[in-house]
Amino acid sequence: MYVCTCLPVYLSSVYPAKHMHLELKGIHKYFGPVHANDNVNLVVDSGTIHGLLGENGAGKSTLMKVLSGFIHRDAGEILLDGQAVEFKSPAAALRAGVGMLHQDPLDFPPLRVLDNFLLGLEDGFMQNRAQALADLRKYSAQFGFDIDPESLVSALTVGERQQLEIMRLLSRGAKILIFDEPTTGISLPQKVKLFETLRLLAQEGMTVIFVTHKLEDAEDLCGQVNVLRRGQVVGHVTRPFTPQQLVQLMFGQQLGTSTRETIALGDLALELRDLAVADYRLRVPNINLQARCGEVIGLAGIEGSGQRLFLRAVAGLDHPLAGEIWIGGAKMNRQPYRRFLDRGVAYMPAGRLEEGLVPGLNLAEHFILAKRSKEFFINWNFAEQQAHERIQQYSIRGAPGSRVESLSGGNQQRALLALLRPDLNLLLLEHPTRGLDIESTLWVWNQLLERRRRGTTIIFASADLDEIFEYSDRILVFSGGRVAKALNAKDTSVAQLGELIGGKGL
Ligand SMILES: Nc1ncnc2c1ncn2[C@@H]1O[C@H](COP(=O)(O)OP(=O)(O)OP(=O)(O)O)[C@@H](O)[C@H]1O
Numbered sequence: 001m002y003v004c005t006c007l008p009v010y011l012s013s014v015y016p017a018k019h020m021h022l023e024l025k026g027i028h029k030y031f032g033p034v035h036a037n038d039n040v041n042l043v044v045d046s047g048t049i050h051g052l053l054g055e056n057g058a059g060k061s062t063l064m065k066v067l068s069g070f071i072h073r074d075a076g077e078i079l080l081d082g083q084a085v086e087f088k089s090p091a092a093a094l095r096a097g098v099g100m101l102h103q104d105p106l107d108f109p110p111l112r113v114l115d116n117f118l119l120g121l122e123d124g125f126m127q128n129r130a131q132a133l134a135d136l137r138k139y140s141a142q143f144g145f146d147i148d149p150e151s152l153v154s155a156l157t158v159g160e161r162q163q164l165e166i167m168r169l170l171s172r173g174a175k176i177l178i179f180d181e182p183t184t185g186i187s188l189p190q191k192v193k194l195f196e197t198l199r200l201l202a203q204e205g206m207t208v209i210f211v212t213h214k215l216e217d218a219e220d221l222c223g224q225v226n227v228l229r230r231g232q233v234v235g236h237v238t239r240p241f242t243p244q245q246l247v248q249l250m251f252g253q254q255l256g257t258s259t260r261e262t263i264a265l266g267d268l269a270l271e272l273r274d275l276a277v278a279d280y281r282l283r284v285p286n287i288n289l290q291a292r293c294g295e296v297i298g299l300a301g302i303e304g305s306g307q308r309l310f311l312r313a314v315a316g317l318d319h320p321l322a323g324e325i326w327i328g329g330a331k332m333n334r335q336p337y338r339r340f341l342d343r344g345v346a347y348m349p350a351g352r353l354e355e356g357l358v359p360g361l362n363l364a365e366h367f368i369l370a371k372r373s374k375e376f377f378i379n380w381n382f383a384e385q386q387a388h389e390r391i392q393q394y395s396i397r398g399a400p401g402s403r404v405e406s407l408s409g410g411n412q413q414r415a416l417l418a419l420l421r422p423d424l425n426l427l428l429l430e431h432p433t434r435g436l437d438i439e440s441t442l443w444v445w446n447q448l449l450e451r452r453r454r455g456t457t458i459i460f461a462s463a464d465l466d467e468i469f470e471y472s473d474r475i476l477v478f479s480g481g482r483v484a485k486a487l488n489a490k491d492t493s494v495a496q497l498g499e500l501i502g503g504k505g506l
């Protein structure tokens, strides 16, 4: 509530409110044969929160990158207050008042928070440091963000990195703020705070463009929504609108559901005895767990409460501080990562382009790398043919030669899944459906449930409680360096889970 009361005063003192009318006319953008934006027309009034909704690959990010100077359009006009503008770079767009918070953070992980905050400032890097530090502190206090200016960006969670970027854009005086899927990596309280902030920004006369495929976010926040499908605007709705209307517009149809049947669990697949995991800022001791083949365990908790440390230790990527990890009856402590792979363990990280995929390489090259082949020569024809098959099987919108960074978020996630071996014993996933639209989310879970049917134990972290409840047999709650005893999902209420996440009863 602190944010609510002081933000308008603060904002009006720092940025004189400026109303800016935005119009996009006949925007076209091609990527080779892909017509990512196909004659898009859009009018956005200042002082509103305008939703841009659409399935994965619909062209939302492309349109917003065109608007914010990150990529050049092939045709069409951008009008600010009726004036045609031409942005040669993101910096030019920002000078004109258009700032964008990207879906994949654009910060530089090796730098410190403060240096990131200073990035792009044109005059005098050094003399601005003190001022920037003061600004950063002020913003953090205003928004209730808790980021240490001296910490390395690589040590921040995705949510914190987004917060940093929000503060950086605001400090440059953006009047039109584009948020490309800002709620995907952040916790519920952070989201509530973000929404309050966005509403206040709109009240101040700024324009907020909110890109999402989450119906509930659009419903919660947006006064009006444009829906994109396959590069075209297929609908425009103003409040009041229903989620059904939006689904119909997004997919052109109503959707099915995923089928989670009850299955008999198999043998013991994983046992953790007094496991302790840690990094330099968090220590999570005394984790005990027995998981069976075919069991699904959801990790709940505010992001950064140790879920990631846990998943990485169990995957063999980091050594635990103490305790024992047993997989398929073998003690795995101090074993090299290779042994974990041999045991059929796989880990899917949340940072798709940072950890999961290799930017610069195409899909066919990824499939070759993932094969762990001992052959010396690469059979490119065979690789290409295999890539074709996987692309079909996993409905990836792309070609064997498509570089992974050119795929939309949903398609990158499909590619990650396609790279996993078919015969896994233990699959560890961090936010498996983060950033995915409903159709892709259902698709991903159907894939995971199919693996479960074949006996794979699945452990996944998610910030989405509905997802945790819907798919978990049992739930492990992480809170403030502690882990609660695993709960049966069936016997747990949302309220109970909420209390545990908040640290009550642990
Ligand atoms: N740099 C690029 N090179 C080649 N193709 C691209 C590039 N960027 C986007 N595309 C293609 O353009 C289409 C639209 O992608 P875009 O990222 O705009 O979708 P989106 O609506 O933001 O999807 P998501 O919800 O998954 O983020 C996709 O088919 C994508 O593969």
Ligand SMILES: [Mg+2]
Pocket: 060, 061, 062, 103, 180, 408, 409
């Ligand atoms: Mg996108």
